[in-house]
Amino acid sequence: MAATPFELKGKSVYVAGHRGMVGAALLRRLVQEDVRLVTLERSEVDLRNQIAVFDWFAKTRPQVVFLAAAKVGGIVANNTLRADFIYDNIAIASNVIHAAHLNGAEKLMFLGSSCIYPKFAAQPLREDSMLTGPLESTNEPYAISKIAGIKMAEAYRSQYGSNFISVMPTNLYGPGDNYHPEYSHVVAALIRRFHEAKLTGATSVSVWGTGSPRREFLYVDDMADACVHLMKTYSGPELVNIGTGEDITIAEFARVVAVTVGYRGEMTFDHSRPDGTPRKLLDVSRLARLGWRARTLLEDGIKLAYEAYLSGR
Known part of the structure; x- marks a missing residue:
């Protein structure tokens, strides 16, 4: 394994999943580096197709790989499309990782998800808590694929x-x-719901669950900056959490979104919808020791996200 710091300059860098939110953020960050960016459209190669992936890697031979491609969704998507989530994500991971190995990639970063941690693991979630207890049932297939x-x-x-x-x-x-409207994550779901309620003059907006679970939210461009930082500076075997180190209840978060969108009606909570894990806050002390901290405040990030939504980005 190469020593750190790892030099990106002048290398061919493949971002798998560049059309997704995470992959697109990585591309925005990597254009600031002196690298040769490599992307691949799903219409050209389906990353679930082992032969197609192996052939493309043999021809292209990227030196650096950010594996951000995944089938993702919110709590309803995870709980409904359980077979799709486990099959697609295991296929993508196994094909890209093995192809990178076969074709001499110098470095690869696999992007996981905080749902890999046990449902009732001690908070904040340390990297070594993986596989120490049962997972949240609603997203277990996705979590297993990431593990x-x-x-x-x-x-x-x-x-x-x-x-x-x-x-x-x-x-x-x-x-x-x-x-x-059904398969999005909570941030996007609330932005859309409050925006549509503002336009229609709805007197109330329903928020799924009880509003009591606590969640941590990170602006995606901060995540991309952390990934590039770690690609350059970290080559250890342990996982590294990427987050803000701060959390907020869903109810409090919904109020932040409502204020940002300009919705002045009431909120109700639909207790028939699942809450998911009671709390999910990452321990980011390892990341801090490696020299990186999040910079975008939640209120600022939500404003940027809402502007992106309005512009269709």
């Missing part, structure tokens, strides 16, 4: 000495988010 990717990166390090690392972003939001 599989992490363990693959570990296995290739162990067996082949590959410089493959894994990072765990917290809940993300910003430009490129999915605003589907």
Whole structure:
């Protein structure tokens, strides 16, 4: 495995999943680096297709890989499309990681998800709490697929000495988010719901669940900056959490969104909808020791996200 600092300058860098919110943010950050960016459209190669992925890697041979491609969604999508989430994400991870190994990639970063941690793990969530207890049932298939990717990166390090690392972003939001009325994450769902209520003059907006769960939210461009920082400075075997180190209840967060959007009606809470994990706050002390902290305040980030929503980004 190469020593740190790892030099990105002049290298070909492949961002898998560049059309998604995370991948697009990585591209925005990487244009600030002196690298040769490589992207691949889904219409060209389906990352679930092993032969197609292996052929493309053999022809292109990217030196650096950010594995951000994934099938993602909110609590309803995770709980409804359980087979799709586990199959698609395991296929993507195994194909890209093995192809990177076969074709001599110098470094790979696998992006996981904070849902890999046990439902009732001690808070804030430390990297070593993975696999210490049962997962949240609503997103278990997705979590297992992400754990599989992490363990693959570990296995290739162990067996082949590959410089493959894994990072765990917290809940993300910003430009490129999915605003589907049923399958979106909570930030996008609330932005859309409050905006539509403002336009129609609705007197109340329903927020899913009880509003009591606590969540941590990170602006996606901060996440991308952290990933580039870690790609340059970190080559260890342990996971690294990426977050703000601060959380907020869903009810409090919904009020922030309502104020930002300019909605002045009431909020109700739909207790028939699942809450998910009671609390999900990442321990970011390892990331802080590595020299990075989030910069975008929640209120500022929500304003940027709402502007992106209004502009169709």
